[in-house]
Amino acid sequence: MTMFTGFNLKEKIKELKRRGKDVPREIFDLGVAFWLINVDEEKYTGEYLAPKYLHKEFNNSEAILEELKKYAENKLKEFNLGRLFYKLEMPLLEVLADMELNGISADKNKLANLDKKIGKILKGLTEKIYNEAGKVFNINSPKQVADILFNKLKIIAPVGGRLKKTSTGAVSTNIETLATLKNEHKIVGFILEYRELFKLQSTYVKSFQELISKDRRIHTTYLQTGTVTGRLSSENPNMQNVPAGTELSNEFKRCFEAKKGYEFVSFDYSQVELRVLASLSGDPKMIDAFKKGVDIHKLTASQVNNVPLEKVTPEMRNLAKTLNFGVVYGMGFIAFAKSSGLSVAEAKKFIAEYFSDFKEIKKWQERVKAEARKNCFVSNLNGRRRWLLNIVSSYQFLASQAEREAINMPVQSLAADILKISMVKVAEYLKEKGWYGGSVRPLLTIHDELLFEVKSDIIKKVKADIADIMENAFKLSVPLKVPVKAGKNWGEMKSFV
DNA sequence: AGGGTACCCGTA
DNA sequence: AACATACGGGTGCCCT
Numbered sequence: 062m063t064m065f066t067g068f069n070l071k072e073k074i075k076e077l078k079r080r081g082k083d084v085p086r087e088i089f090d091l092g093v094a095f096w097l098i099n100v101d102e103e104k105y106t107g108e109y110l111a112p113k114y115l116h117k118e119f120n121n122s123e124a125i126l127e128e129l130k131k132y133a134e135n136k137l138k139e140f141n142l143g144r145l146f147y148k149l150e151m152p153l154l155e156v157l158a159d160m161e162l163n164g165i166s167a168d169k170n171k172l173a174n175l176d177k178k179i180g181k182i183l184k185g186l187t188e189k190i191y192n193e194a195g196k197v198f199n200i201n202s203p204k205q206v207a208d209i210l211f212n213k214l215k216i217i218a219p220v221g222g223r224l225k226k227t228s229t230g231a232v233s234t235n236i237e238t239l240a241t242l243k244n245e246h247k248i249v250g251f252i253l254e255y256r257e258l259f260k261l262q263s264t265y266v267k268s269f270q271e272l273i274s275k276d277r278r279i280h281t282t283y284l285q286t287g288t289v290t291g292r293l294s295s296e297n298p299n300m301q302n303v304p305a306g307t308e309l310s311n312e313f314k315r316c317f318e319a320k321k322g323y324e325f326v327s328f329d330y331s332q333v334e335l336r337v338l339a340s341l342s343g344d345p346k347m348i349d350a351f352k353k354g355v356d357i358h359k360l361t362a363s364q365v366n367n368v369p370l371e372k373v374t375p376e377m378r379n380l381a382k383t384l385n386f387g388v389v390y391g392m393g394f395i396a397f398a399k400s401s402g403l404s405v406a407e408a409k410k411f412i413a414e415y416f417s418d419f420k421e422i423k424k425w426q427e428r429v430k431a432e433a434r435k436n437c438f439v440s441n442l443n444g445r446r447r448w449l450l451n452i453v454s455s456y457q458f459l460a461s462q463a464e465r466e467a468i469n470m471p472v473q474s475l476a477a478d479i480l481k482i483s484m485v486k487v488a489e490y491l492k493e494k495g496w497y498g499g500s501v502r503p504l505l506t507i508h509d510e511l512l513f514e515v516k517s518d519i520i521k522k523v524k525a526d527i528a529d530i531m532e533n534a535f536k537l538s539v540p541l542k543v544p545v546k547a548g549k550n551w552g553e554m555k556s557f558v
Numbered sequence: 559a560g561g562g563t564a565c566c567c568g569t570a
Numbered sequence: 571a572a573c574a575t576a577c578g579g580g581t582g583c584c585c586t
Contacts, residue, residue: 202582203565227565228572235566260567263580290576292570299578302569310568334570334575390574400574458572469575473570477576508570508576 066126068092068107071285074158088151091126094133096286097142097150100447105286141444149443149478150285152485156503157283157293159488163502163514164278165300165551171316172270179262179309186255193248200255206234209248216245261304265313272298279317283506290470291445291477292508301507315552323502323514324547326524327554328483328531330509331542332357333476334389340537341442341471342425346418351539358382364418365411384415388422389472391465426468433467441474479541480509483534487511487527496523512551520547524557 065073066089074084092105095114103109107129111119114132119125137143191197194213198205210216211224211232218224222241225233232238236256242249272279279298287294295301304310319325335357339347350360355370362373362381373381383401392400398408416423433439433452440446447470452463484506491497500519505512511531515523524545531543546554 199582201566201580204582229564231565233565256567260580264568264578268579284577287578288576292576294577296578299569302567302578304568387574390576392574395573397574461573465574466576473575476570510570 065089066091066130067121068105071154071158071161071283074155075162078158078162084155088154089130089133090151090154090285091129091133092286093150093154094130094137094146097146097445098133098136098140100286100289100291140446142446145443145445145478149481149485152488153481154285156484156488157285159498160503160505161280161282163498163504164274164276164280165317165504165512166278166320167269167273168316168318169270169273169277172266172313175309175312175316176262176266176270179258179266183255183258183262186251186258190248190251190255193246193251200252201259203234204231206252207232210234210242210246214246214248216242216249218242219245257307258309261309261313265298265304265310269298281505288477289447291441291474291481293477293481293506300505311552313552315550317551319514319549323516324520324549325504325512325551325554326515326520326527326557327510327512327546328527328543329546330476330480330531331544333479333509333541334472335385336537336539336541337472337475337479338389338422339539341475342419342422343538344419344421344425347422348539354542358385361385361415361418365414367414380411384411388415389469391426391468429467429471430464433463439467439470441471441478443475443478445474445478447474475535476509479535480506480511483531484511486530486534490526490530515547520557 064087065085067073068091070088070090074088077084091107091110095102095110096105107119107121107125111117111125111129115125115128117125117128137146187200190200194209196209196213198209200206218241225235225238227233234252236253239249239253243253269279274280279300281295281300282297284294284296303314305314335347336351339351346360346364347357350357356378358378358381359370359373361384362377363370365381365384366373366377368377380401380403384397387397387400394409394412395405397403397412398405401408403411429439430452433449437450437452438446438448447466449463449467451459452467454460454463484503488497488503491501496519500516501523502514503511504514511527513523513527524547528543528545532541534541545557547557548554
């Protein structure tokens with residue numbers, strides 16, 4: 062049991078595990094340490110950090126690692142990040158290593174069949190599109206699509222609408238724009254369908270097939286230093302943006318199957334960011350709603366429309382949902398108008414109404430912004446910190462952007478911490494029970510969700526315990542709720558009670 | 559041929 | 571002028 066100091070220790074841990082060796086108890090990952098100190102570094106490698114902080118070339122010698130460690134230790138202490146580093150991020154390394162080693166089983170044949178199936182539909186759509194266009198062109202080129210739609214077919218925006226431009230001044234052909242043109246020409250609908258299916262095929266069905274390992278499983282890589290908020294990211298493949306909702310994307314997810322004798326069990330924090338916001342702001346109405354288990358979007362709808370809960374229509378609820386999410390991101394009335402389809406004046410009114418109903422949220426946001434302006438950084442309850450130098454910029458846009466980032470950071474990052482705490486605690490519990498890696502294997506983490514592979518005969522017991530650990534992972538002034546789903550494959554997860 | 563970037567789009 | 575946070579990745583296209 063030696064001490065581990067260095068970069069990319071997750072890989073070293075994986076190597077030890079592959080050889081059946083024990084993982085050192087004391088771990089000091091320098092990349093993660095420097096990331097906690099400043100989430101905005103370009104890279105978290107020795108080659109990058111040593112010249113910048115020690116004014117020395119990096120050579121991976123014991124001496125220079127120790128010197129970097131000394132520097133990091135001091136800063137962690139100065140910024141009060143010790144607990145986060147030693148008690149959360151370092152223990153998390155092993156869980157991430159295990160998730161990556163475990164991987165998730167993928168059925169190559171099913172993927173190949175789905176590939177063909179989508180290919181056929183795409184072929185048909187391609188012909189229809191060429192037919193409507195009157196010529197052959199590259200449907201995957203936004204430039205060529207724009208040329209066909211707006212020059213050749215001379216499609217124009219319907220009354221009251223305007224065509225959106227891209228940052229370089231070209232007319233945009235994104236979904237949002239195309240959706241407004243759906244009734245102007247038959248080709249538009251075909252292109253929308255084509256886009257959706259091509260995306261599914263190229264980014265997911267095709268790419269994932271190439272990433273299946275010899276053990277017939279897909280092993281993602283988690284980046285512990287990949288975000289500015291404390292979230293994890295995932296690459297090769299990114300398991301955190303797998304599509305859901307349409308029939309074909311569900312068919313894609315059905316290609317991932319639990320090991321024989323096991324089932325997938327997923328634990329998903331329900332509305333964790335809004336609960337965090339309620340707790341941080343102390344807003345009485347929102348806290349009350351979560352305590353009573355009221356549908357939060359419905360409550361918001363009833364509040365901003367000044368109608369009783371029973372009178373809330375699905376449309377009102379939808380609008381309120383956009384509003385709730387938007388508030389977490391610091392959305393302004395123009396953006397709200399755009400995403401809701403309301404007029405700017407109406408949007409303004411709704412947002413004003415929202416903040417007069419949830420007064421403490423507004424006050425909390427103002428406090429966060431003031432603090433950010435004072436310190437040029439924001440931090441969350443655990444001390445996780447993000448520098449926001451632009452908050453004092455004289456460029457209005459940059460300052461506003463920094464304000465939105467400031468408002469979002471304490472919420473998104475605490476939600477991220479809560480999930481990380483859960484991962485570590487659940488792993489501890491599973492080790493105590495002797496199930497870790499055997500009867501219960503952690504597979505995926507998707508921001509507010511954990512997916513395990515669990516031996517069928519212990520699902521019931523494990524489910525209750527894990528959900529319990531997660532709901533009590535962090536004390537907020539509102540309860541945390543963790544609904545559980547289970548299924549033999551990833552596309553057919555049914556709620557489990 | 560390979561790098562950089564624009565645009566697009568999937569998720570929480 | 572920009573006007574909703576956080577990501578990774580595929581393809582086109584221009585450049586060297």
